[in-house]
Amino acid sequence: MNSLWRKRKPGRDRRRGAEILEAALVLPIVLLLVSGMVEFAYFFHLQHNLTSAAREGARAGIPFGASNMDVNTAIDKVMNSVGLKTGDFDVSVTPSDVLDATAGTDVTVTISAPWSKVGVSLFGLIDKNKLVKGSVVMRKEG
Numbered sequence: 001m002n003s004l005w006r007k008r009k010p011g012r013d014r015r016r017g018a019e020i021l022e023a024a025l026v027l028p029i030v031l032l033l034v035s036g037m038v039e040f041a042y043f044f045h046l047q048h049n050l051t052s053a054a055r056e057g058a059r060a061g062i063p064f065g066a067s068n069m070d071v072n073t074a075i076d077k078v079m080n081s082v083g084l085k086t087g088d089f090d091v092s093v094t095p096s097d098v099l100d101a102t103a104g105t106d107v108t109v110t111i112s113a114p115w116s117k118v119g120v121s122l123f124g125l126i127d128k129n130k131l132v133k134g135s136v137v138m139r140k141e142g
Helices: 010-061 068-081
Strands: 090-094 106-114 131-139
Touching: 010 068, 010 090, 010 106, 010 131, 068 090, 068 106
Parallel strands: none
Antiparallel strands: 090 106, 106 131
């Protein structure tokens, strides 16, 4: 009972207000840093997924007798497994027809997607027009 009537020290109340003020000043900065880390981590995650899909597409296109249909099927399989729809990304294959490519020719598969279609922007730290790309080059087998 005696502790209820105890006098408070005069500096303690002011110190408590300073703690709240410090938290109010630091919390927005910490949240911005954390959301930036999440946004950039997701960007690199998408870039890794696009590179993996391009690698699978190139691997499907380098054997003798492989066609562009094989390349696109392999890419779509990987992209669907990571949750990206076919219309969200663009595929570029060089040479334009891998079936007619001679042995030893480089087969380049590049997949790109605009960040506005595949990304998640919490604070818009990454520009919406930024392209996320994955590219792989492999030599055609014969």
